[in-house]
Amino acid sequence: MKSLRPTHPPLPRLDPGRKRTKLCQLWAQAIDDRPWNGPAPPAVAYIFADSRSAREVEGQLSSFGGVLQVDGYQAYKTMAKRRGKSNVAPMRLAFCLAHARRKFVDVVKLTGSSEALSILARIAEIYRIEAKIRGESADTRLRVRRREAAPIMSELKAQLTELSDEVSAKSALGKAVTYTLNHWNGLAAFLEDGRIEVDSNVVERSMKSVALTRKNSLFVGSARGGETFAVLASLINTAKLNGVDPEVWLADVLERIISGKVKANRMESLLPWAWKAEREDIADQERRAA
Template sequence: MTRDTLKNAESLDEVKDIALNLFDENIILQEQIKSLQDRLFGRKSEKTPKDGEQMSLFDMPEPELPILNEDDTVTITEHARKKRGRKPLPADLPRVDAVHKLSEDDRKCNCGCLKDKIGEEVSEQLEYIPAKVRVIRNIRYKYACKNCEGVEDDGPTVSIARMPDQIIPKSIATPGLLAHILTAKFADALPFYRQEKQFARIGIELARSTMCNWGMKVADACEILIGMMKDDVLANPMIGIDETPLQVLKGPRKSKSYMWIFRGGPPGKPIILFEYHPTRSGDVVSTFLNGYKGIVQTDGYAGYDFLDTKKDIVHVGCWVHARRKFKEVTKALGNKANSSGNAGSALLYISKLYKIEKEAREQGLSAEQLYNMRQSQAIPILTEFKKWIDERVNKVPPKSLLGKAINYTLGQWPRLIQYTTEGFIRPDNNLVENAIRPFVIGRKNWLFSDTVQGAKASAAIYSLIETAKSNGLEPYWYLKYLFRHLPEAMTNDDFLALLPYNVKKEKISESVPC
């Protein structure tokens, strides 16, 4: 808006309108500056600071506004405080006794006698032994019949012991080494080039290119398992979906590709499936869900909008994403605008919804009981919240942070309330976001994938590791068990038994050959 606009105003009312517009624009610009400052320097957590915690450098005290008539009282129940101090070391760790004795001179008493042992004091320290590597020598005995003439080393009369099948034929890598390398990268976010340096420190020359090739060959060998995992995801009533950017240097789009994640599976057996795609288009989801009938939970990305028109799909939204919009408002401007107080009202409504979920978890309610609880308690809160939003949607500048939060929530409302229709649906997509977090952390270290083949291999290995973790398996021991037994699998049942949600924890903890 220019000075000429104000000069050309023909009436006092027009001047007032211009002034109001300038005021709104000033508020929006201040919010944008504050939001940028908070992203750069503020808390990354979305949790509200507790009493006594330091606030953001750019936060201003929010005025105490009559947000809602909160009838609930807070009762602090009695609780047992945990004993402070060092936790005992695990009892299953091997112990080595280091006995400390006094010399004869030190044992002499003032009376001239030698002091006798009357007891002992025991304290424990934790020792670390650097990783050891060893070479497995496969010695295959040859057998021949001495009564046959013309015996040759490799002739028809000679028999030789069979080598166990290997996941990578003719490779020097054992299942244990492969499991260590892949767990280090995909579970601990340690890139191959750093592992190369670690191996060099213990005298092993192992190139990062070799480790990369091993990873792709392992992914190829596990392709049948990934297919089975996808079938099991599609065979169950609910799927959560999310995506995150990934740079592939030699991919079709050098600037940005995407790693998609699909979470589903039978009750109590979560499956986390990663898939690489060069695009963020909704066609990826459409192709994956081809023929699927059930519940799909997503965030508010427009690429998922087509799910609303699928008659066999119930599209559920995510309350965490709606809450996040209002949380951004509370971080901006503080007491310089009423927006922070209004956002606080919205956050209070949402916190009431989550309080119901927390109480249900603490009481161990079944899906049917939770459904009934939501109908009696959550629905009235949602009805009141919707009324609160409708009263403000036309009064708040749509480009302000509060306006964006209100319009986002209003646009997502049909999806947001769907979680109340079934007791087993969560109000948010947090489980999917948590599952994709290890990939995001790893990406900060290795930055990109070199080829499409490498990105697809990463997706397969992440799928196995994250599914194993979600089912209570330690990834190293699961991968070692898998790589040991996968080459021997022949039938469909053999492969099903190796899926991470079908392997018992006790089975992989047993000692297995390297």
């Protein structure tokens, strides 16, 4: 399962011919199997691109098949629709409950709506269940979800459906209700697969550090500079996801590569999770020898 998101706001790059900046995007693709104790180590990869169009997404994911967890951005839905009409590997969209929740939080801040508060209380129950099963196997998570979360989600859908008939679709509450119901199948996907998270927060968290760097630097000087920025961000934030100090890791990795201690056919051993495991093995051996 993969999560995907473009930065917002965009990442500008210099466009000398037009004597101004061009709005580009830094996309983040993340994977994290730790919530269901899966085999893949956590990782995030950033891709610098000229746009946030459906065609751009399709190009990035041309060989990907499986579950893609995203927010409600239209480009993902356009891509999934096109994918369904082609012979490319099938893809399912799982949507983000945190994004839906945020809309009702905004309603409460704006109007103090008791209906929105009630919806937030039900969503909080879902997150309470998720906290309890984090780190369990996919089968265990699915079993608990079907027993405990499915009834709450059913009640939530019934409440939203009733509200959709009672409130104006143009009101803040009506818009939040419409968004949630329109994305319901993807929001409830976690009830069918224990590997799926209830939200895309793994990629949301991975955007925070690059967003801060982008704010400080204002823009990149060229497309090549944007691509370099994306590569460095991928290395640093993947190290962080694996609990590795990026500075220590990069210093050691670069020294090994430059000195020839690690050959080209063994570069995978330098990836953060493999590097960390090697360090831990050496430390264990030293403790046993002491």
